[in-house]
Amino acid sequence: MTGVDRPPGGAVGPGPLLLGVRHHGPGSARAVRAALEAARPRVVLIEGPPEADALIPLAADEEMRPPVALLAHAVDEPGRSAFWPLAEFSPEWVAIRWALEHGVPARFIDLPATHTLAWEKEEPTPTPDQGESESPEAEGERNASPRDGSGEPEVADRPGASGPTPSGAGEPSGPPQASEDTVRIDPLAVLAEAAGYDDPERWWEDVVEHRGVGRGDALAPFAALGEAMAALREEYGTGGHDRDLVREAYMRLQVRAAQREFEHDVAVVCGAWHVPALRQRTTVAADRALLKGLPKVKTDMTWVPWTYRRLARAGGYGAGIDSPGWYGHLFSAPDRPVERWLTKVARLLREEDRIVSSAHVIEAVRLAGTLAALRGRPLPGLSETTDAVRAVMCEGSDVPLALVHDRLVVGDVLGEVPASAPAVPLQRDLARLQKRLRLKPEPSERELELDLRKETDTERSRLLHRLRLLGVGWGEPMASRGSTGTFRETWRLRWEPELAVRVAEAGVWGTTVLAAATAKAETDAVAAQALADVTALAERCLLAELPDALPVVMRVLADRAALDADVGHLAQALPALVRSLRYGDVRGTDTEALAGVAAGLAERVFVGLPPACAALDAEAAEEMRRHVDAVHGAVGLLGEGTAAAHGDMRARWRAVLRVLSGRDTVPGVIRGRTVRLLLDDGELAQDEAARLMGLVLSPGTAPADAAAWIEGFVGGGSGGGMLLVHDERLLGLVDAWLTGVPAEAFTDVLPLLRRTFSAYEPGVRRTLGELVRRGPGARGSAVVTGAGVPGFASDLDAGRADAVMPVLRLLLGLDEPDGSEVDDLVGVAR
Known part of the structure; x- marks a missing residue:
């Protein structure tokens, strides 16, 4: 001492x-x-x-x-x-x-x-006025x-x-x-x-x-x-x-x-x-x-x-260090640390398909030592090795150097704790499920593709959904690539140490993940303030498969739906319910009670929507237009069983759309949208759609109302641009109306029109511009041909059809087709 x-x-x-x-x-x-x-x-x-x-x-x-x-x-x-x-x-x-x-x-x-x-x-x-804000x-x-x-x-x-x-x-x-x-x-x-x-x-x-x-x-x-x-x-x-x-x-x-x-x-x-x-x-x-x-x-x-990342200052830990990965290397490699470090860097860069040879490593070691000598340091440190990596292995680029910093200097090392360590019962149950389902917590972000037709993937999905309901954000759902079916899910997974706190906090709801998620869902349903919150919770209960919580949620949902008279709230709640009905097929969940509530909710929307769309200002009209789109998509997803039990729901919805499209008291953006929805469903002929557009764009209609109708009909980036490209009669009506708008009214409608057309893809905008530049007299494709469809020839162009045959065979997975298959594919091309 x-x-x-x-x-x-x-x-x-x-x-x-x-x-x-x-x-x-x-x-x-x-x-x-x-x-x-x-x-x-x-x-x-x-x-x-x-x-x-x-x-x-x-x-x-x-x-x-x-x-x-x-x-x-x-x-x-x-x-x-x-x-x-x-x-x-x-x-x-x-x-x-x-x-x-x-x-x-x-x-x-x-x-x-x-x-x-x-x-x-x-x-x-x-x-914020006392110190730094957070x-x-x-x-x-x-x-x-x-x-x-x-x-x-x-x-x-x-x-x-x-x-x-x-x-x-x-x-x-x-x-x-x-x-x-x-x-x-x-x-x-x-x-x-x-x-x-x-x-x-x-x-x-x-x-x-x-x-x-x-x-x-x-x-x-x-x-x-x-x-x-x-x-x-x-x-x-x-x-x-x-x-x-x-x-x-x-x-x-x-x-x-x-x-x-x-x-x-x-x-x-x-x-x-x-x-x-x-x-x-x-x-x-x-x-x-x-x-x-x-x-x-x-x-x-x-x-x-x-994790090393949480030891770094960038992770928010106040007593952190800048380079935990580098410090871990110095501690584990006391002899020849520079040579070993640069070898690690070379291995990482090779894994990322960069050309790094042993000569690069040797030259980087020499450069790091030279830099240390010039700077008067006893040995090369992190700054010298970083400069050497940038100059020799990264060719002066900071892009691969950022990868080295993220993967090695900071690192993604995740520690492990023995099963004998004290833990709340919920944590033990979660660890058991992670081991059984082979879902090991990892500090690095990764994507997980799940096929819900497989039992293991279905259980993984349930676990992740239940944890999200408990506030443990281990996984975040993403849009699946290459498939829109309900049998496929994509998750982004990343385990953070702070999630251990969330698990401990969720332990008050139960000793297992299933029991805790059930209790949490029931409590959230009773405490929910808005009808849409309850419907979203019902959807999450189905995704997480909480059969004991669903009756409580459904009872609260039925009570709230019966008392809520706001059509906007009802329209906002319906899509989540309809989406939930789709999950019953692939997950094997009984959704009969949910179907009844969804049908009743849809009926109330049908009845209350027309009067609710009258006398709305521009902001309220835009919000109601979004509700109409949501309800239209929800009604389209309703199954045939629901339609048989409660009448033809889709037909009644189309009748509501027709009512809205013909009422002058309904704002133009809603009327235009309803006409477009009817046209897309094949319930309205193109000639009729052109007639309605012509009436709206007549001189007797206020320019602002006409511009709103156009936005509803072809706006929102919903394919309206392609509609104008292929039906030049509609484009001609819009063009003629726009050129006839008085100068004093043009500045009022310009922002609305700019918002409408700016949502189109660049290629669509270029095509529309070219068509407008040619003028009505030069639009040869606008002539109605024998096919009866403006912009299309009267017969099949065999040469152009033959050009796409190889691609069609590849997409459909066909071998060399015989003559009958060629005929079938030609029918598809028609």
């Missing part, structure tokens, strides 16, 4: 071995291991929550693979939680493993989580990841970081000073600046990471760093944050207790910033006075997997 370290109480005799470290520093981790080997203490005290002492033996489990984190959450409010992450290169993790390997007790001595979580609850979050995402990250990590600060335990404090809390009082603010954020930045470095990371690499640790000088780095921190604290104090004083008082009490039990063979591993405070001569009474009256909350703790 060193003579400078005295007992915190000021007793005479040697003090504890204080090992001040940088959290998540591989150099500190190697130095801690060497110091412990040299000193051989009888107990190791580590900065961290004491409630986790019972979890320390799990660190020796073969299934435990860092990065991992200690998770503490309030029992009555699981969403209030905090993480204490540890990587394999974290000094605290190395100290734990050394103690377990040598049969030495290891204990955590920081302020208990029971106080930390309660203290966070009492401390108000600053409003987005909801940032707030969630702040609540999930303490700025201090186990008191694990950004570097050397910066002042002002003391547990999961809200962003902006604990600002130093008095006039701000640049130097004090720097220390509050990063104490090592001041030391780096004093040494003539403009980058603290580079300074730390030079003085610690690139420094060999021998047995003879194992304690020298800690003595030097402790003296430096003592000078900083003498100058700047606590940086204006009182919580550090409380934490350090508690740590001094724990060190005293360990000294009484183990005499002076005590080693303490803590943030270097705390070392001067632990050497400070104080009384027991003074330390206990600082701890008196601290708030408490009942907490649970466990180990959870963590």
Whole structure:
């Protein structure tokens, strides 16, 4: 033990071995291991929550693979939680493993989580006019990841970081000073600046990471760093944050207790910033006075997997580091780290089909060494290797370099926790399902294609939908490529460590995923405010297959639908119900009750829609037009069984559309849309559609109303452009009307027309422009031919049909067709 370290109480005799470290520093981790080997203490005290002492033996489990984190959450409010992450290169993790390997007790001595979580609850979050503002995402990250990590600060335990404090809390009082603010954020930045470095990371690499640790000088780095921190604290104090004083008082009490039990063979591993405070001569009474009256909350703790990405500062963790992947490499490859690193980079780039040879690696190693020599560094660091990779392997491009940074410098390593670790029952059930369904949580984003005709894929879909209903966003549904059938689902999966908190929080609903999702759905149905929310919940219950929750949801849905007289609400709710009916076929779900509610809802929409469309302003008319589109799509999806039980629903809907298309009190955008829907369904002849357009575009109609009708008929990017391309009579009507709009009215209708035609594909716009440029006299295709369809010839063009035959055979999967198949394909071409 060193003579400078005295007992915190000021007793005479040697003090504890204080090992001040940088959290998540591989150099500190190697130095801690060497110091412990040299000193051989009888107990190791580590900065961290004491409630986790019972979890320390799990660190020796073969299934435990860092990065991992200690998770503490309030029992009555699981969403209030905090993480204490540890990587394999974290000094605290190395100290734990050394103690377990040598049969030495290891204990955590920081302020208990029971106080930390309660203290966070009492401390108000600053409003935008009081401090920096936060987005909801940032707030969630702040609540999930303490700025201090186990008191694990950004570097050397910066002042002002003391547990999961809200962003902006604990600002130093008095006039701000640049130097004090720097220390509050990063104490090592001041030391780096004093040494003539403009980058603290580079300074730390030079003085610690690139420094060999021998047995003879194992304690020298800690003595030097402790003296430096003592000078900083003498100058700047606590940086204006009182919580550090409380934490350090508690740590001094724990060190005293360990000294009484183990005499002076005590080693303490803590943030270097705390070392001067632990050497400070104080009384027991003074330390206990600082701890008196601290708030408490009942907490649970466990180990959870963590990721390198969450260790990075970019991930939002306040005590993070810039390059966890690089630090992990330095810790695992102490010999020839540059050569091994550049070999990893070359392997990654080759996997991405870039040409990188062994000569590139050799040249990059030489360039990195040359750059280090020119910059006066003992060994190449991350900046030198990055510059070498950019110049030699990436040919000066930052695009592949960004891939190297994302995959290697930061990394996507996900830790593992043994099954014996404490967990809420819901977490255990989820782990069982993940193992049975072969859905391993992964930190990298990946797509999962599911075929619901397969039993395993169906169960995977149910699990992901149930977790989404519980607020555990492991998977996000995506549009399936190449198929629109309901039997196929595509998910984007990515496991984040914070999801462990969401699982713990969802544990209040049940002990299994099925039971929890059922209880959550029933509660959400009763609490839903809008009818559309209940119908969306019914759809989610069908997707998640919650048969016990569906009756409750359906009862609430029927009650809300009977009381809601707003046609807009009914029209907004109907599509979700109809979509839900489609899932019954592929999932084998009984949707009879849902079909009855959907039919009743549709009947009420049919009756109430015409009067609801009268006397609407432009904004309300546009919203109602969207409702009409939604109802039209929903009615089209209704099955034949529903139509047989409740009459011909589609026919009645078409009758409603005809009523809307002929009423002058209905806004033009709705009338135009109804005419278009009838035309697309074949219920309205093209001649009739042209006649209606001609009436609307006559001089007796106000230009604004006519422009709205055009938007409803051919607007919204719904294929209206192609309709005008192939039916030049309609295009001629629009062209003639537009050229006849008075100048004083043209500026009023121009924005509406611009919005209508800007939604078309560029090719469609070019074709329309060419047709308009030719003029009515040059539009030969507009002549009605023997086929009776404007723009089409009277007979098949055999030459053009033969040109597409090979493609048709390829698409239909046919072999060399005989003459009959050719005739069939010609019929298809017609």
